Amino acid sequence: YLPIGILVAALMVVMMVLVVGADYFGLDSVARPEPRAADYSNTRELGEILYTVYIYPFEIAAVILLVAIVAAISLTLRRRPNTRHQHPEQQIAVRRKDRVRMVSMPSEKRK
Known part of the structure; x- marks a missing residue:
């Protein structure tokens, strides 16, 4: 595949050079813009x-x-299988005793 790839790449480079050659770009090939009035608006012209x-x-x-x-x-x-979804109504309905458990533990002495 390498020789064919090199040939295609070379043809593409030649075509790009022909399309984007010096004949199409340069100061003498681009016309000077005509002077506009002071109240000229590019936005209005673009909209029109x-x-x-x-x-x-x-x-x-x-x-x-x-x-x-x-x-x-x-x-x-879309609904996809094996995905987790949040249910805000269940989160709001949670009570303190369902989530918080108070544990009484004796304190340890520091060494």
Whole structure:
């Protein structure tokens, strides 16, 4: 498996170099941002783009997260055999005489 693994790793390195090459990154390949007014808000711009252009991907991500939350809750609340559970109603109903036992012992002399 080693020769095949080395070949696959070399191909992946070559592909990454081609994708993330110097042609795609550099100061001359990135456009300068246009100047904005003093009252410009990144948050407002992000909200407008999120709820207009990217509304469907945003809603799909929300549904996926909701399903993940419900799945996590259902996994934590399932009943598993051989697990101990606390019963608060039994803990509250305990009386002192059920838990505390007074023992009378003679004191020992120190040496």
